[in-house]
Amino acid sequence: MLKLLLSRLATAIPSIVGVVIVTFMLTRLLPGDPAAYFAGLAASPQAIAEIRTKLGLDKSLPEQFVAYIGDLAQGNLGNSLSTGQPVVAEIVTRLPASAELTLVALLLAVVIAIPLGVLAAVKQGTWIDHTCRIVTTAGVSLPVFFTGLLFAYVFYYLLQWAPAPTGRLDVFLSPPTHITGFYLIDSALTGNLEAFWGSLRQLALPAISMAIFSLAPLARMTRGSMLAVLGSDFIRTARASGLSPRTVIFTYAFRNAVLPVITVLGMVFSFLLGANVLVETVFSWPGIGLYAVNALITSDYAPVQGFVLTMAVLYVALNLTIDFVYGLVDPRVRLDA
Amino acid sequence: MKRRSFIKTTAVAGAAATVAPAIWSEAKAQARNETLLIVNESPPNSMDIHGVGANRPAYEVSWNIHDRLITYGAKKDANGNDHYDYTKLEPELATDWNVTPTSATFKLRRDAKFHDGTPITAKDVKWSFDRAVTVGGFPTFQMAAGSLQKPEQFVVVDDNTFRVDFLRADKLTMPDIGVPVPVIMNSELCKKNATAADPWAMEWCKNNTASGGAYKIERWQPGQEVVYTRNDDWKNGPLPKVKRVIMRIIPSAGNRRALLERGDADLSFDLPSKDFAELRNSPKLTVVGTPIENAMTYVGMNVNQKPFDNVKVRQAVAYAIPYQQIMDSVMFGQALPLFGGADNKFKGVVWPQKDGYKTDLAKAKALMAEAGYAGGVETTISFDLGFASTNEPLTILVQESLAQIGIKATINKIPGANWRGELLKKNMPMIANSFGGWLNYPEYFFFWCYHGQNAVFNTMGYKNPTMDALIDKARFASGKEYEDAVKGFVDIAFEEVPRVPLFQPLLNVAMQKNVTGYRYWFHRQLDFRQLVKS
Secondary structure: HHHHHHHHHHHHHHHHHHEEEHHHHHHHOOOOOHHHHHHOOOHHHHHHHHHHHHHOOOOOOOHHHHHHHHHHHHHOOOOOOOOOOEEEHHHHHHHHHHHHHHHHHHHHHHHHHHHHHHHHHHHHOHHHHHHHHHHHHHHOOOOHHHHHHHHHHHHHHHOOOOOOOOOOOOOOOOOOOOOOOOHHHHHHHHHOOOHHHHHHHHHHHHHHHHHHHHHHHHHHHHHHHHHHHHHHHHHHHHHOOOHHHHHHHHHHHHHHHHHHHHHHHHHHHHHHHHHHHHHHHOOOOOOOOHHHHHHHHHHHHHHHHHHHHHHHHHHHHHHHHHHHHHHHHHHHHHOOO | OOOHHHHHHHHHHHHHHOOOOOOHHHHHHHHHEEEEEEEEEOOOOOOOOOOOOOOOHHHHHHHHHHOEEEEEEEEOOOOOOEEEEEEEEEEEEEEEEEEOOOOOEEEOOOOOOOOOEEEEHHHHHHHHHHHHOOOOHHHHHHHHHOOOOOHHHEEEEEOOOEEEEEEOOOHHHHHHHHOOOOOOHHHHHHOOOOOOOOOHHHHHHHOOOOOOOOEEEEEEEEOOOEEEOEEEEOOOOOOOOOOEEEEEEOHHHHHHHHHHHOOOOOOOOOOHHHHHHHHHHOEEEEEEEEOOOEEEEEEEEOOOOOOOOHHHHHHHHHHHHHHHHHHHHHHHEEEOOOOOOOOOOOOOOOOOOOOOOOOOOOOOOOOOHHHHOOEEEEEEEEHHHHHHHHHHHHHHHHHHHHHOOEEEEEEEEOHHHHHHHHHHOOOOOEEEEEOOOOOOOHHHHHHHHOOOOOOOOOOOOOOOOHHHHHHHHHOOOOOHHHHHHHHHHHHHHHHHHOOEEEEEOOOEEEEEEOEEEOOOOOOOOHHHHHHOOO
């Protein structure tokens, strides 16, 4: 197992190096002049030149790259110009916000999608199957920002059931003591009921909008994979041997069908984490996607590079985790490796 | 697994989560009454207005947490709303001052203190002014606009007396001391946090405040919110009424409007013109729209390129623009027209003012023929995507209209980050753009936008020695001589029309009915100190 882990890590290194080079080049090649942007409205060419020198943008590309690598080696991703903060600090505070939202959404999606998919496969052709089809088609065809806006309009603006879409916590509440950065966990650990309830309320709408979107691939994959397994010989044998339907479905069929579902789960997770930005914009969620997009708009290099790098590392970690989970679920995968 | 019961339980749980009563309601209601909640689109990037690239929201922070030596008085505008008055300078840290032709001497308030309790003295003022003229970038250039350029100009007479020696007679010197840049900082606190490489503590001041103004920063979460509390020991003006101010970033304009309409937010500037036009009729909200001084949205033409090197073509464009349509369907009436005046002449020492152009396609076609372009010509019209909500419909209307006089214009959308770079190159044939200056003098606008020094905002590359001479003269002249100079350059600008003025935009703000006391400031940021929430 350790060997497998190490070999996977080794293959990840070249891709991370590639990401570092590509992001550096890309942000430099993109049109746009950060010095002119940050010099402000009434700047003279001289003021712009001064800012360019301060930012080190007057140096040649290789020089800038060496400086960037040097900083990176010390864990310094540079400073964001648009928020004025070190990128590392920003990512550390913003990543938990995105991760918390994504995880809650994913959990919600899994809790609904997997039973729905299993049922649709078992009762193929019945109304449950059709419901599953309708729900998934609708979910995948409604863009997240649209459901988000619709939910905010209906549940906040019209019905007043949901709290104002002002971020992770109501404006008049203070954030819980920082432990993990996940407000739900931190407030539960410190027994801060008010903050727990407050952040749960804020989470509800964005998490549901994202969950609806990720329902579709999960439910479809569960259904398809279950159908394939249910049609196979060993299930027929199990049925013929007189095992109860419950045992056949859960112990034999589901366990074998779950592997592709895990793959999709990994993909959906990474996709959600990156595609968060729309939901984050709609719900003023101070997450990492919003941060990256704002940085892109202002040609703020450091956060863009930091974001892409963080995402690359996250994907690598995610893939490793999924490989690991495969091994736990299906011993055959372990042998293959 | 019973799917039906599963769905039921989740649905019930979901409903319970949304309708259960809030457990903090009472404490929250209390806090709500004493707090002003502002929702904005973009966050400050620094606590220090002198910092590199400090943005507009950072000016707002600086304005509210710092004092300046002097400030501006107030007047009522045409609609009875509070408006700063650039003709009246009033005390802030300085209780009074004495201006001679060569210097200004300020008496400082004796009991004024910084937030940490240190008394504010003349050496703090000198340190702060020295900092503004030394660190470079925007603060240094803004100071220079008022001929405040060298540390030697700033003299500590004694603890409570400070003198500014003038480099030259410049009527902008005194007004420039009241703009957001020359803030009074706690010099001892800053020096403690300075390093040899960073003698002005620029790094530290980015995230910390060394101020003595009416509000203190309680919490700053970059990119998310700024929370202010009132400085109850503030001596440099009447104690503000609002105890606490929260500025939250809400990136979606639709949600900012929803928050205002639901009464969850108290005030917002950042809404599209259409929303403001609609909210004006809302019984729940007050909308105040103030014409932005010294500002205009215009169509600029590059006078160094064909066909716009020909004044007749430029005049033809000025007669072809569908002005009223732009006012109605782009701005929804949220602007003042700068077209359709009685004639194409100077109408008094104010800027911007109406020119004599109006939509007249027959005249435009005739001018095109006179210029030798009866067969038509091709060009591009560019705009900044950062302001697409106004610029995009505007350029489309202009494009349609120009097609009718034989100018085939292609629209070129430029991302916000590139816009400045493109302006600097000065090779876009035609643009739609806006400009506004802080100091409300015609010659200030012309200095940036028409003068042959060719600043970045002279987007047309316009050079005319006669006009330059008039602008330079107006900067230092007064009385009749001044008025003649202004008349001279305004007339040339209208006749030569390198830029076609379209409208003067409004600075709109929407607030709850119980919020009063809003005052328009030239820096277009919110001053919390005059606001009242009842």
